[in-house]
Amino acid sequence: MSVAVREAPIVKPDAPAAVNDFAINVATANGSGSQTSNGVLLRALFKMGIPINGKNLFPSNIQGLPTWYIIRLSKDGFLARREMTDIQICMNGRTVAEDMERAAPGGIVIYDDSLPVANRRKDVTYYGMPVKDLVKEAKLPHALRDYVANMVYVGVLAELLGIEPEEIEAALLHHFEGKEKAAGLNMEMVERAIGWASAHVGQHHGYRVERITGFNEGKILVDGNTAAALGALAGGLSLASWYPITPSSSMAESVEKYASTLRTDPDTGKATVAVIQAEDELAAIGMVVGAGWTGARAMTCTSGPGISLMSEFAGLAYFAEVPAVIWDIQRMGPSTGLPTRTSQGDILAAYYLGHGDTRHVVLFPANPAECFDFGRIAFDLAEELQTLVFVLSDLDLGMNAHISEPFAYSDAPFKRGKVLSAEDLEERQGSWGRYMDVDGDGIAYRTLPGTRHNMAAYFTRGTGHNEYGYYSERPEDWEQNLERLKRKFETARQLVPRPVLDEVEGAQVGIISLGSNHNGVEEARARLEATGLATNYLRLRALPIDESVRDFIERNRIVFVIEANSDGQLHNILTTEEPAQALKLVSMAKCDGLPLSARYIVGEVEKAVEEALI
Amino acid sequence: MSTRTRTRTEAAARRAARPAKTNRIGLEKTAYRGRPSTLCKGCGHDSISQRIVNAAWEMGLDQTQVVKLSGIGCSSKTPAYYLGWSHGFNSLHGRMPSVATGAIIANASLEVIGVSGDGDTASIGIGQFKHAVRRNLPLIYIVENNGVYGLTKGQFSATADEGQFLKYQGVNDLPPLDICMEALTANATFVARSFAGDPKQLEALLKAAFNHRGIAVLDIVSPCVTFNNHDTSTKSYGFGRANEIKLHDLNFVPEFEEIEIEDYEDELEVELHDGGSIILKKIDPDHDPTDRTAAYNVIQQSLDEQKLITGLLYINEGEPTLTELLNLTDTPLTHLPDEKLRPSREALEGVMATLA
Ligand SMILES: Cc1ncc(C[n+]2csc(CCOP(=O)(O)OP(=O)(O)O)c2C)c(N)n1
Ligand code: SF4
Ligand SMILES: [Mg+2]
Numbered sequence: 001m002s003v004a005v006r007e008a009p010i011v012k013p014d015a016p017a018a019v020n021d022f023a024i025n026v027a028t029a030n031g032s033g034s035q036t037s038n039g040v041l042l043r044a045l046f047k048m049g050i051p052i053n054g055k056n057l058f059p060s061n062i063q064g065l066p067t068w069y070i071i072r073l074s075k076d077g078f079l080a081r082r083e084m085t086d087i088q089i090c091m092n093g094r095t096v097a098e099d100m101e102r103a104a105p106g107g108i109v110i111y112d113d114s115l116p117v118a119n120r121r122k123d124v125t126y127y128g129m130p131v132k133d134l135v136k137e138a139k140l141p142h143a144l145r146d147y148v149a150n151m152v153y154v155g156v157l158a159e160l161l162g163i164e165p166e167e168i169e170a171a172l173l174h175h176f177e178g179k180e181k182a183a184g185l186n187m188e189m190v191e192r193a194i195g196w197a198s199a200h201v202g203q204h205h206g207y208r209v210e211r212i213t214g215f216n217e218g219k220i221l222v223d224g225n226t227a228a229a230l231g232a233l234a235g236g237l238s239l240a241s242w243y244p245i246t247p248s249s250s251m252a253e254s255v256e257k258y259a260s261t262l263r264t265d266p267d268t269g270k271a272t273v274a275v276i277q278a279e280d281e282l283a284a285i286g287m288v289v290g291a292g293w294t295g296a297r298a299m300t301c302t303s304g305p306g307i308s309l310m311s312e313f314a315g316l317a318y319f320a321e322v323p324a325v326i327w328d329i330q331r332m333g334p335s336t337g338l339p340t341r342t343s344q345g346d347i348l349a350a351y352y353l354g355h356g357d358t359r360h361v362v363l364f365p366a367n368p369a370e371c372f373d374f375g376r377i378a379f380d381l382a383e384e385l386q387t388l389v390f391v392l393s394d395l396d397l398g399m400n401a402h403i404s405e406p407f408a409y410s411d412a413p414f415k416r417g418k419v420l421s422a423e424d425l426e427e428r429q430g431s432w433g434r435y436m437d438v439d440g441d442g443i444a445y446r447t448l449p450g451t452r453h454n455m456a457a458y459f460t461r462g463t464g465h466n467e468y469g470y471y472s473e474r475p476e477d478w479e480q481n482l483e484r485l486k487r488k489f490e491t492a493r494q495l496v497p498r499p500v501l502d503e504v505e506g507a508q509v510g511i512i513s514l515g516s517n518h519n520g521v522e523e524a525r526a527r528l529e530a531t532g533l534a535t536n537y538l539r540l541r542a543l544p545i546d547e548s549v550r551d552f553i554e555r556n557r558i559v560f561v562i563e564a565n566s567d568g569q570l571h572n573i574l575t576t577e578e579p580a581q582a583l584k585l586v587s588m589a590k591c592d593g594l595p596l597s598a599r600y601i602v603g604e605v606e607k608a609v610e611e612a613l614i
Numbered sequence: 615m616s617t618r619t620r621t622r623t624e625a626a627a628r629r630a631a632r633p634a635k636t637n638r639i640g641l642e643k644t645a646y647r648g649r650p651s652t653l654c655k656g657c658g659h660d661s662i663s664q665r666i667v668n669a670a671w672e673m674g675l676d677q678t679q680v681v682k683l684s685g686i687g688c689s690s691k692t693p694a695y696y697l698g699w700s701h702g703f704n705s706l707h708g709r710m711p712s713v714a715t716g717a718i719i720a721n722a723s724l725e726v727i728g729v730s731g732d733g734d735t736a737s738i739g740i741g742q743f744k745h746a747v748r749r750n751l752p753l754i755y756i757v758e759n760n761g762v763y764g765l766t767k768g769q770f771s772a773t774a775d776e777g778q779f780l781k782y783q784g785v786n787d788l789p790p791l792d793i794c795m796e797a798l799t800a801n802a803t804f805v806a807r808s809f810a811g812d813p814k815q816l817e818a819l820l821k822a823a824f825n826h827r828g829i830a831v832l833d834i835v836s837p838c839v840t841f842n843n844h845d846t847s848t849k850s851y852g853f854g855r856a857n858e859i860k861l862h863d864l865n866f867v868p869e870f871e872e873i874e875i876e877d878y879e880d881e882l883e884v885e886l887h888d889g890g891s892i893i894l895k896k897i898d899p900d901h902d903p904t905d906r907t908a909a910y911n912v913i914q915q916s917l918d919e920q921k922l923i924t925g926l927l928y929i930n931e932g933e934p935t936l937t938e939l940l941n942l943t944d945t946p947l948t949h950l951p952d953e954k955l956r957p958s959r960e961a962l963e964g965v966m967a968t969l970a
Pocket of ligand 1: 707731732734735760764766
């Protein structure tokens with residue numbers, strides 16, 4: 001057994017420790033089983049009451065390429081990605097040199113001692129773990145060795161930082177869904193590592209974790225895709241059709257996973273929801289449109305390349321006025337871009353998707369609880385407005401685990417919109433027009449196939465039609481229809497989820513942002529306020545915007561539009577829709593594949609303010 | 615339901631005499647019409663529409679429970695011209711099958727007719743076509759095959775004959791895709807070929823298709839009088855009339871009609887899912903439509919000999935349909951009340967407990 005290398009610890013034994021406030025970066029190879037170890041670490045810390053977040057930076061690869069998992073602990077409850085690494089775990093020989101460079105001065109490097117370690121820095125503490133020896137001693141079945149090897153760093157961290165072994169064991173049992181044998185094998189490895197670490201490393205004085213209360217009680221730990229799937233299942237989903245694509249696949253797989261538990265009819269034992277893996281994204285959205293037209297709640301989930309393929313159907317759904325929902329779990333474009341990195345680069349594409357004149361309702365959930373709610377709300381809006389509704393999540397929100405409020409059960413009646421039954425038709429003596437604006441809100445009445453009345457039928461087409469749905473090439477018919485669709489879009493402004501506002505008395509600098517940027521924005525605002533720069537914040541939850549956005553811009557001298565893409569897409573939309581105030585809007589767009597950090601936002605705001613904008 | 619075939623030597627069947635004016639649900643034939651056609655005079659597609667009207671009327675279909683879906687093309691416009699009491703959806707070019715899939719899952723009690731062209735199916739839509747077949751969607755899939763793009767004015771489609779000449783495009787030097795062959799390789803459970811100018815056979819096949827439980831692919835040669843009606847084309851009226859070889863004389867007996875004896879010989883009766891049966895009077899005594907290999911051979915023969923061999927090429931009533939595989943509630947999903955479309959509070963809390 002080798003001995004831990006300890007070199008000149010920077011932190012003096014009596015220096016105050018960073019308790020529950022640092023970041024760990026775990027460098028492993030993809031496919032090596034590190035997801036289990038990292039998930040277990042995250043859950044154990046969550047259960048100790050510590051505000052945490054975990055970000056998985058993984059390659060587009062199944063096995064072998066480097067992967068990093070960043071766990072941030074924040075005693076103050078900040079849940080954004082942190083750029084700085086305090087503790088670096090090195091399990092991957094290919095990247096060990098650059099990984100070791102990442103540790104901040106005063107930090108710790110913990111590495112598999114069989115890896116080549118070239119240059120040792122003077123300003124960090126190194127601990128070499130005898131991973132091979134420990135695994136060998138554990139006498140594990142050969143096939144499992146590589147997977148369980150990652151439990152070594154879990155044990156070493158537990159000892160070093162003070163993570164409670166009981167919570168690690170509980171997290172293992174949770175991960176293996178109660179299978180004690182699998183959990184036991186892994187726990188044995190963890191315990192061996194704890195034993196080794198207590199003899200050779202001891203507890204570190206610089207970084208500690210401690211059980212706390214006040215944050216995580218009553219909360220759940222869940223990724224946005226699981227939340228969205230549960231929300232759709234709770235929101236009346238009847239058909240989910242999809243074509244596999246990262247980072248959206250896990251949403252469809254979650255629908256499949258929970259469908260039988262949540263949506264088996266107790267009276268007959270039969271399914272009340274169908275999941276279809278389509279042959280491509282064109283078929284996936286085609287099925288959604290077919291089901292929506294027939295009167296069922298249908299959804300597909302995809303990512304950028306998928307929505308490109310769905311574009312023609314998006315236009316059809318808009319113009320033929322068919323309810324449909326597309327969840328776009330955004331990843332980096334253009335083209336296939338960086339398939340496993342996050343981005344908010346589809347805002348413009350989604351808003352305008354289609355040919356001719358199209359604009360769609362787009363929702364922006366910021367956290368898992370909102371993903372859950374929007375699962376239902378997207379269907380309500382699609383059916384009320386008889387149109388396509390996009391929900392734009394992203395890889396960070398969708399695939400990483402987040403601390404979340406528990407989901408609120410809703411038994412409110414589903415909003416199914418203006419649908420005429422056979423009885424309604426009887427009352428109107430069969431007189432109705434599919435595209436007639438009876439109520440002045442731009443939303444016409446529809447009937448569903450199968451309605452037992454011989455005046456129920458109408459013919460649906462993407463081509464020009466008059467108020468009765470008959471084919472028409474008359475310019476007046478065409479124009480009238482487009483005018484009505486515009487009125488409908490005005491109605492949509494009033495129906496979509498309102499922005500969330502947080503304003504500070506006297507503040508004159510505004511921030512508009514959306515989706516998963518929220519955590520970074522909140523932390524940045526706290527840090528800016530600490531330096532004397534209070535900000536107002538509008539978190540946009542949907543397009544089209546309503547008047548509250550205009551009012552917000554009016555109340556501020558300058559408004560930063562913060563988003564995770566390169567072109568400033570939301571900024572683009574806001575300047576188009578609020579031209580009179582366009583000069584107040586400053587784009588702050590960053591696109592590097594990583595979730596936005598508070599550090600970036602603070603830096604940019606300070607720079608802009610310094611440049612005498614204020 | 616399993617396939618049952620029975621060879622009869624003496625037995626014969628005949629439709630019961632029906633009142634001339636109204637069908638069994640008391641409707642006149644005019645009630646099955648749609649809007650006036652806007653297709654060229656003499657277009658094969660209009661003949662097919664007429665056959666659909668006749669078959670639906672004779673069967674006494676409740677049009678409100680029928681849905682007509684199509685892609686894009688002259689052929690795909692036709693659902694507006696028949697069954698005026700049925701909902702119709704003229705969707706996207708080549709994408710009718712996916713729309714049909716969604717509609718059928720949403721409400722599996724509907725009778726769904728999908729209409730397409732050869733460009734719509736064999737060119738842009740070949741992928742969706744084959745996957746709909748593979749899934750055995752309960753769908754009547756009609757291809758109105760004229761070997762040309764009618765609506766875009768006379769370009770070659772993927773079913774155009776090799777060596778065929780078109781005014782604007784010259785000579786086609788690629789071999790055609792055969793819709794029936796493509797359907798068969800994708801495991802279709804009902805494959806038939808017919809000719810727009812053969813009312814009796816086409817109506818019998820349409821009725822049989824309505825009674826088939828899974829996907830029924832009907833490849834109907836339907837001449838485009840404007841762009842592709844030269845006698846050299848296998849999709850012309852002249853060629854069809856001169857070269858049609860029928861596999862069987864067909865008769866369809868709906869479940870509600872009694873079978874009467876008539877002087878048919880060498881018959882094969884195939885019982886269909888909904889209780890009706892199709893009776894094939896053998897012209898070619900060797901073709902058994904429940905034999906897949908035989909079906910391949912007939913199609914190959916028709917390609918080799920450049921003959922239009924028509925009739926029921928293949929049928930298999932034994933395969934489960936997509937909706938059966940999905941094990942959906944008997945009540946169509948569109949008819950379920952809210953409380954059946956969401957989990958109970960306890961069930962959701964149970965899932966949430968695993969996330970806490
Ligand atoms: C995506 C798309 N591409 C092209 C077209 C133009 N287009 C309309 S109909 C058609 C061909 C139709 O041919 P077919 O399916 O054989 O029908 P036919 O008119 O011959 O009955 C084409 C290419 C379209 N509508 N959509
Ligand atoms: S162009 Fe051809 S296919 Fe189209 S309507 Fe005329 S005859 Fe029929
Ligand atoms: Mg054609």
